Amino acid sequence: DPTLLWLRRDLRLADHAALLAAVDEGPVIPIYILDDDTPKHRKMGGASRWWLHHSLASLDKKLRDKGARLILRRGVAAEVLAELAEQTGAKRVHCLSHYEPWWRNAEHAVARKLDLVCHDGNYLSPPGTITTGAGQPYKIYTPFWRALNEHMPPPPPRPAPDAIPAPNHWPDSDRLADWQLLPTKPDWAGGFAKEWTPGEGGAHERLADFLPHAVDYDTGRNLPSDELTSRLSPHLHHGEISPATVWHHVLKAKGDATIYLKEIAWRDYAQNVILQYPDYGRENGRPNLDTLAWRTGAEAKADLEAWQQGRTGYPIVDAGMRQLWTSGWMHNRVRMITASFLIKHLLIDWRRGEEWFWDCLVDADYGSNTVNWQWTAGTGIDANMFSRIMAPLTQSAKFDAADYIREWVPELAGLGDAAIHDPDESGCRPRDYPAKIIGHREGRERALAAMKRTR
Ligand code: FAD
Numbered sequence: 001d002p003t004l005l006w007l008r009r010d011l012r013l014a015d016h017a018a019l020l021a022a023v024d025e026g027p028v029i030p031i032y033i034l035d036d037d038t039p040k041h042r043k044m045g046g047a048s049r050w051w052l053h054h055s056l057a058s059l060d061k062k063l064r065d066k067g068a069r070l071i072l073r074r075g076v077a078a079e080v081l082a083e084l085a086e087q088t089g090a091k092r093v094h095c096l097s098h099y100e101p102w103w104r105n106a107e108h109a110v111a112r113k114l115d116l117v118c119h120d121g122n123y124l125s126p127p128g129t130i131t132t133g134a135g136q137p138y139k140i141y142t143p144f145w146r147a148l149n150e151h152m153p154p155p156p157p158r159p160a161p162d163a164i165p166a167p168n169h170w171p172d173s174d175r176l177a178d179w180q181l182l183p184t185k186p187d188w189a190g191g192f193a194k195e196w197t198p199g200e201g202g203a204h205e206r207l208a209d210f211l212p213h214a215v216d217y218d219t220g221r222n223l224p225s226d227e228l229t230s231r232l233s234p235h236l237h238h239g240e241i242s243p244a245t246v247w248h249h250v251l252k253a254k255g256d257a258t259i260y261l262k263e264i265a266w267r268d269y270a271q272n273v274i275l276q277y278p279d280y281g282r283e284n285g286r287p288n289l290d291t292l293a294w295r296t297g298a299e300a301k302a303d304l305e306a307w308q309q310g311r312t313g314y315p316i317v318d319a320g321m322r323q324l325w326t327s328g329w330m331h332n333r334v335r336m337i338t339a340s341f342l343i344k345h346l347l348i349d350w351r352r353g354e355e356w357f358w359d360c361l362v363d364a365d366y367g368s369n370t371v372n373w374q375w376t377a378g379t380g381i382d383a384n385m386f387s388r389i390m391a392p393l394t395q396s397a398k399f400d401a402a403d404y405i406r407e408w409v410p411e412l413a414g415l416g417d418a419a420i421h422d423p424d425e426s427g428c429r430p431r432d433y434p435a436k437i438i439g440h441r442e443g444r445e446r447a448l449a450a451m452k453r454t455r
Contacts, residue, residue: 002027002088002167004081006095006110007070008103010122010239011055012200013062013160017119018094020161027167029088030063031071032056033080034179039102042281042366045359047328050189051198053181055238058199060176068164072174078109085114087171092117096239099127099271100366101278124154124243124264127271137276139381144269145262152261153251154244191326196234196362203235207246211253218259224319224331225403230260231329233363236267243267270367273381281354281370285381291454292386294349303346306437307338308356310409313436315420316396317341319408326408328362333399339376340390345443347450350377386451389444396421409433 003022007030013019022028036043044052060070073080081093093110097118110116120126130147131137138144183189197205210230220228235241243264250257274280284290295303306312310321320334330338335357342353354373358364374380378388396405402420406413411433412420419426424436438446 002029002090004028004084004088004090004093005030006077006081006093006116007032007059008095008098008239009237010096010098011059012203012240012242013059013066014200015121015157015242015245016096016160017121017158018096018117019164020158021117021119022094023161023164025092027165028068029071029084029090029167029171030068030164031073031081031084032059033077034072034074034174035077035080035106036074037076038106039100042100042102042358045361045364046183047189047192047360047362048364049181050183050192050328051196051234051238051362053176053179054198055240056176058201062200063164066161066164067166069170070173071171072176072179074174074179076109077106078113081110082113084171088167088169091115094119096121097126098122099275101274104278121242121244122239123268123271124148124247125151125268127268127275130268130272137272138269139273139276140383141266141269144272145265148265148268149261152247154247156248157242157245188325189328192328192362195327195329198234198238198240200240203232203241206230206232206235207241207249211249214250214254214257214260217254221259221263222333222399224334224399224401229332233365233368234329234361236264237363237365237368266371267365267368270365270371273371274367277381280374280380281366282351284379285374286379289379289386289454293450293453295347300346300348303437304342304348304352306434307342307346307348307353311434311437312341313424313434314341314392314396315405315409315412315423316392316401319401319405322408324357324360328360330361331404333395334401334404335372336376337390337392337395339373341392343377344386344389344447345392345438345440347443347447350374350379387448389447391440391444393422393425393440 003025005019005022005028063070092115094117097120107118125148213228216228220226250260310318312318317338320330320338324330339353342348343350350373354369357369375382375384378384378386402417405420411430415428419428423429
């Protein structure tokens, strides 16, 4: 009898414990289920769907090279898997564990109907296993990192199987094109293909491109104009490369890789947080901030749109928001600046920003996105405070964002380094670029006053 391999955000063949376990048992039927029902309001966003389309196409090719293929089905995972087991006579399902609350629910639902075996491998250490001496999960990142690092390195990555035994009959599959994952009109994802190659091959190329520059990461990672970060986030999110693979390669290339490894460990930390707080995307980690009077109404709505479209009059914010829209990704330093600007200067609920990122990022990840938004907001379970307000203009100059702004805000391309961070102040704002939507001091004071009024 064949076994089912249930694939989700683990679209790779190398270092895939569930695939290896399934191959050991005989014929394997790999299946991807497009399940828009189970996640409810957390349905995959537009940019993620673009990525998924290309990643599935790539995975099917790789599977065919090994004698298998990818079966595509749509619906609620537990029902689709039960039906497929019935059709094929499969007795067991293998998968890698995922920690989004809806995926954990889906795993329970599948396990009620079928023999489901969940394996580790999407994280450096299985979420939930790194605990304090008293056996409690960590809330704060730094002690979490110290404890995680005690368990490192992760097990060495295992290669893809040489061949994947096929069943006598392949069950029916949907056609990928019929899922309509790609945007049609307008094709806002036109710029994505220039930047990204979804799939396992693309992930390994991206890693190989990064390794020779990995030595510059520690000094350059905060400079948006220099492209010195790895840009592996969408590949890691979709599971096209395992974090253990990245860990071992970066360590070898860099010798002391602590700063990089500490970043990739944030990904693990975020999963540990959503495991403790499954509603982290909706509920403040600090309930006292539930009484914060976020701005709502027509004016706030117009401000939110200006932020989304990159028309705030703050060049670093606008550059970031346009990079996000055009390429599906944004530099980490600029993610912090744009998020802080929405939450503090515009006093708009962090959840509106999180939703926008969820829809626009090719690396949109429930854990990483909600944890970083709550961290920036100062509403989270971590130590960061709401009253910490980033100064976008100072950040822009300090991290030398002039070239980054020239790239993404072409109206400002003619301005010199001194003037470009704050065209209003320098008196050289071009007519086609908006004035600041709110003054820095005014925004800051409004946010602090709102904070003071919380109970
Ligand atoms: P590198 O600097 O090369 O880091 C290597 C890897 O480490 C990344 O690929 C990523 O997987 C992980 N990583 C690094 N920093 C973080 C972090 N702060 N939190 C979690 N993982 C991290 N990252 C996402 O993957 N998905 C998201 O939805 C997401 N939303 C964010 C929202 C906000 C408001 C902020 C401030 C950050 C968010 N991040 C998110 C974290 C971070 O910005 C990206 O992971 C990073 O920019 C990806 O670029 P890179 O691969 O070049 O990173």
